[in-house]
Amino acid sequence: MPRGLIISAPASGVGKTTLTLALARAFRDRALAVQCFKSGPDYIDPAFHAAATGRVSVNLDSWAMTRQTIEALVGRGADADLVLAEGSMGLFDGVAMPGVSGSGATADIAAMMGWPVLLVIDPSGQAQTAAAVAAGLRDFRSNVRLAGVVLNRVASPRHESLVRGALADAGIPVLGALPRHAEIELPKRHLGLVQAEERRDIDHLIGEAARFIVRHVDLDAVLQSAADWSPKPALSAANFTPPGQRIALARDVAFSFIYPHMLEGWRAAGAEILAFSPLADEGPDASADVCWLPGGYPELHGGRLAANQRFQSALACFAATRPVHGECGGYMVLGTALTDAEGVHHAMTGLLGLETSFARRRMHLGYRLAELASPIPGYRTGARLRGHEFHYSTIVAQPDTPLATVHDATGAVVEETGSRRGNVTGTFFHLIAEDK
Missing domain, CATH: 3.40.50.880 (Class I glutamine amidotransferase (GATase) domain)
Structure with missing residues (x-):
């Protein structure tokens, strides 16, 4: 039975993509079959997911897609050991007027699929306040469950200790803490990341990120935090009308x-x-x-x-x-x-x-x-x-x-x-x- 987990954050630019790619490759290196998805309208990240896992990643969009369509698409994860769905923007960020099955927020997919959220927090310029942010996200919507937190861009051991202590007091597990490491940063362009096919060193870059993650994240705890999930049989995707033969x-x-x-x-x-x-x-x-x-x-x-x-x-x-x-x-x-x-x-x-x-x-x-x-x-x-x-x-x-x-x-x-x-x-x- 596969296990499912959402990677999200309070905002964009916190490190969701890098963490998702690193975790996907690290678990693949453990001989696990990893299936990635992307919440929201992003046509760049899925190609990076495929480079990390060897499996095609697709978008899940609660504003544009019906629940039936989303369930049809996630059915491809039925033969995986672990599903990692990368969020977009902040966890609850969507549009004001809901679409077909939600507002387009990552939280919609988390609630719909029952996948808990691994939250990426960048505590730069903060200490205990980072715990208040995480606790607010945990309690904002009752049908969205927090699996834990990975801290990104931690400044020093003392900084990490202060943030960890505050999160422990809030009852939120810390599953990893990443010091600043410029080598695993992915290049940007005005629409987001540079495309995967433009990076000849993409496999090395993801491999380096995975090795870095192994040293600083408790992979066993991450895997245990994912929810057991029984996907429905994959439905026909033929409802996406082709423009021609x-x-x-x-x-x-x-x-x-x-x-x-x-x-x-x-x-x-x-x-x-x-x-x-x-x-x-x-x-x-x-x-x-x-x-x-x-x-x-x-x-x-x-x-x-x-x-x-x-x-x-x-x-x-x-x-x-x-x-x-x-x-x-x-x-x-x-x-x-x-x-x-x-x-x-x-x-x-x-x-x-x-x-x-x-x-x-x-x-x-x-x-x-x-x-x-x-x-x-x-x-x-x-x-x-x-x-x-x-x-x-x-x-x-x-x-x-x-x-x-x-x-x-x-x-x-x-x-x-x-x-x-x-x-x-x-x-x-x-x-x-x-x-x-």
Whole structure:
């Protein structure tokens, strides 16, 4: 029977990802099968999880997904010894207006699955107050159980002793204490972590983190703190509608932001995925019936994409007869131009009129609920789609027919409607699930 545990924290930037990766590898080194999940809309961390465990990690999202879908996805952990689900933001952080099965908070998944929470606390600049924070999180919601605490970035043995004593007085077990150790810090970028495939040393980095954790965390206590869990039999993932039977999928470091559960759902429904690399100047497979361009970091590769005429001409030829859809970065590449953060103007494919700029940075962040005014591959007019938007580009021009009416999680209308021109469509949000 597998055991389940949530890794969470009071806030972002405390060390959840590093601890999750280190624990996953350390338990794998003990010959345990470890299954990771990511709570919330993050398309980067699951790739790091896979590097640590050798198993595909997927997102669990209580705002966008039904409980049935979440239970179907976690069923993949049925053959694991240990499930580690990494949270997002702070433990109880979600949106004010609940979605399908919750607010998107990590606590929703903890309560739904019955997995206790291993809390990562950074007591920098604190001592006994860290215990008050942990106790407040423990008592905030009755159906969320705290397994214990791992202290991160402890300044000195005296500092550790003060914090441990306060936590003991509060009845909260400390399962580990990590001194500052810069070598295991993972590099950041504006959307979060640098992607796993960009780090040739990722296996060494995770291995070093695991060795560090072994010296400072009681792995036996962590394993015992996880809850026995009886997963339901995995349900069919075919409710994730594929956009076509043969899908030409842009796939390289400029086009990598697509949720793993979407790809698995497409395959489970019988679709074939034909990957191609725009950065390698490749076009979509001519035998495909649809082309999908995920998001990523096209602004870091604007010059190459603009120069890759074989990619651009092949995509234009494809779009003349078959549907093409882009999400966020993919949508920007379908537009006429992209200005990067240095102010350099790059001509894009011109299949849509969209023009974007990173020189005028403005953060767009949040859940999105879109009602389609016209169809996109796999979804009819009127379909309601749940997704998430996170980018720093500014719309300079968006002259094409709006694709959808889009609301944020509060119900407010947002200006990023997406666009349609002929067979080509695009959205700024990344699709998570249909709202059924």
